[in-house]
Amino acid sequence: MKVLVSVKRVIDPYVKVRVKSDGSGVETANVKMAMNPFCEIAMEQAVRMKEAGVVSEIVAVSVGTTQSQETLRTAMAMGADRGILVEADADVQPLAVAKVMKAIVEKESPRLVIMGKQAIDDDSNQSGQMLAALLGWAQVAFASKIEINGDNADCTREIDGGLEKIAAKLPAVVTADLRLNEPRYVTLPNIMKAKKKPLETIKPDALGVDVAPRLTTLKVEEPAKRGAGVKVADVAELVAKLKNEAKVL
Amino acid sequence: MSVLLIAEHDGKQLKPGTANAIAAAGAMGDDLTVLVVGHQCGEAAQAAAKVAGVKKVLHCDAPHYAGSAAENLAALIVPLADKYTHVVAPATGFGKNFMPRVAALLDVQQISDISAVQSPDTFVRPIYAGNALATVQSKDKIKVVTVRATGFDPAGEAASAAPVETLAPVPDAGLSKFNGQELTKSARPELTAARVIVSGGRGMGNAENFKILEALADKLGAAVGASRAAVDSGFVPNDYQVGQTGKIVAPDLYVAVGISGAIQHLAGMKDSKVIVAINKDPEAPIFAIAN
Numbered sequence: 001m002k003v004l005v006s007v008k009r010v011i012d013p014y015v016k017v018r019v020k021s022d023g024s025g026v027e028t029a030n031v032k033m034a035m036n037p038f039c040e041i042a043m044e045q046a047v048r049m050k051e052a053g054v055v056s057e058i059v060a061v062s063v064g065t066t067q068s069q070e071t072l073r074t075a076m077a078m079g080a081d082r083g084i085l086v087e088a089d090a091d092v093q094p095l096a097v098a099k100v101m102k103a104i105v106e107k108e109s110p111r112l113v114i115m116g117k118q119a120i121d122d123d124s125n126q127s128g129q130m131l132a133a134l135l136g137w138a139q140v141a142f143a144s145k146i147e148i149n150g151d152n153a154d155c156t157r158e159i160d161g162g163l164e165k166i167a168a169k170l171p172a173v174v175t176a177d178l179r180l181n182e183p184r185y186v187t188l189p190n191i192m193k194a195k196k197k198p199l200e201t202i203k204p205d206a207l208g209v210d211v212a213p214r215l216t217t218l219k220v221e222e223p224a225k226r227g228a229g230v231k232v233a234d235v236a237e238l239v240a241k242l243k244n245e246a247k248v249l
Numbered sequence: 250m251s252v253l254l255i256a257e258h259d260g261k262q263l264k265p266g267t268a269n270a271i272a273a274a275g276a277m278g279d280d281l282t283v284l285v286v287g288h289q290c291g292e293a294a295q296a297a298a299k300v301a302g303v304k305k306v307l308h309c310d311a312p313h314y315a316g317s318a319a320e321n322l323a324a325l326i327v328p329l330a331d332k333y334t335h336v337v338a339p340a341t342g343f344g345k346n347f348m349p350r351v352a353a354l355l356d357v358q359q360i361s362d363i364s365a366v367q368s369p370d371t372f373v374r375p376i377y378a379g380n381a382l383a384t385v386q387s388k389d390k391i392k393v394v395t396v397r398a399t400g401f402d403p404a405g406e407a408a409s410a411a412p413v414e415t416l417a418p419v420p421d422a423g424l425s426k427f428n429g430q431e432l433t434k435s436a437r438p439e440l441t442a443a444r445v446i447v448s449g450g451r452g453m454g455n456a457e458n459f460k461i462l463e464a465l466a467d468k469l470g471a472a473v474g475a476s477r478a479a480v481d482s483g484f485v486p487n488d489y490q491v492g493q494t495g496k497i498v499a500p501d502l503y504v505a506v507g508i509s510g511a512i513q514h515l516a517g518m519k520d521s522k523v524i525v526a527i528n529k530d531p532e533a534p535i536f537a538i539a540n
Contacts, residue, residue, distance in 0.1 A: 117494070178481070
């Protein structure tokens with residue numbers, strides 16, 4: 001079974017983001033970048049399924065700027081067999097990503113697409129569900145367990161009240177939540193090997209997809225800061241403050 | 250402006266978050282229709298009719314809507330959407346699951362997790378775990394929007410109930426089979442609706458120590474939350490998680506015990522009215538936002 005995994009290049013999750021002074025966006029120049037953590041989990045899942053003999057080939061896809069090649073190399077160091085970069089400007093919105101992914105799915109014919117549930121930059125949480133919709137496929141969003149049984153993907157997904165079990169008909173799109181697995185660290189020999197794996201670059205035009213943004217960002221600003229807090233000496237003082245000053249107890 | 254809002258409910262009542270989304274929808278347009286879809290959810294439809302601002306309720310009942318499968322919800326909502334300028338749902342696990350599917354089928358770029366409405370086509374939404382706020386404008390014909398509950402006060406009760414109409418179900422898409430839910434049972438209030446939350450992190454050490462927090466929560470009538478570290482360590486179930494990709498909460502009082510305050514956690518609770526942090530590390534980032 002062939003699996004497609006999407007990977008996005010984002011600002012490293014441990015970097016404190018700074019809003020640009022002109023309000024046009026956040027500062028990305030000279031900022032450490034990394035693979036979106038949920039994409040790492042999606043990638044790890046595909047690799048584990050390959051190691052278990054369920055998956056025969058893993059194709060990693062990234063939609064983004066030329067620098068996204070690095071992210072694809074990381075995916076290949078984790079275990080993807082090859083990479084496809086759909087080269088576009090920075091602001092490719094989820095609907096456009098889903099359309100690009102649909103075009104790649106039609107070219108590659110995978111039985112399963114695994115994506116991260118959310119990118120930690122724009123926090124949209126849309127692309128996977130949108131891709132499933134455009135393909136008319138079943139979707140499993142926020143998966144914490146995936147098991148392939150014949151023509152079904154038996155999945156557990158995280159919902160607000162706990163967990164839910166669904167059997168999705170293949171082909172399907174699954175989006176990875178935090179508890180699906182713990183991604184591996186890439187090793188130096190695997191990084192070296194990844195350099196030799198094939199990486200194809202395509203433009204959205206060649207796929208017949210219009211990636212022009214639909215949403216216009218009017219401004220980006222910093223949220224209001226909270227005032228400084230106080231430290232209390234003991235529990236009695238804390239309770240007194242909460243009761244009398246904050247009036248929340 | 251006419252708005253279609255998809256209500257989240259448990260069959261009998263609306264879930265917390267829906268009343269907030271109704272309030273947000275009121276800022277987009279005043280002709281508000283609420284869709285209550287599920288299995289045996291007549292009572293919830295009646296409850297929706299009694300929320301202020303609701304002009305009409307559509308009630309759609311069928312066994313294949315029991316698990317709120319995204320495939321089936323989207324198939325029902327998409328043909329309805331043409332009559333509206335906005336399609337709105339709460340940005341909860343429920344709304345996040347099917348709304349992008351609706352948006353894609355309408356060829357619309359969804360606006361996720363809005364925290365303010367500036368005009369019927371312009372919205373504010375947090376990005377980068379709430380470290381920045383983006384104001385975005387949509388040019389799409391229909392605006393598909395999910396609402397962050399903490400950004401809006403819940404809509405109140407209406408003086409008189411709105412009419413409830415029955416809507417015929419769309420046949421089961423048959424793409425996925427619902428095999429049940431394992432819900433965490435608790436007598437405590439729901440995290441997203443609680444007035445007080447007691448939350449624990451890795452610093453709690455183990456699941457046994459978490460019981461101390463649970464006892465405290467019961468004394469205060471509070472809900473229990475957790476950081477990702479506590480959930481990953483297996484101290485508590487996944488649905489306790491507060492943070493960027495977990496639950497977003499804004500209670501009157503948030504007590505963070507043994508939580509250092511990673512930006513991903515702060516993203517889920519920094520709009521709380523009063524934050525109390527208990528930590529042995531005086532340099533912990535949680536103290537930067539605590540009262």
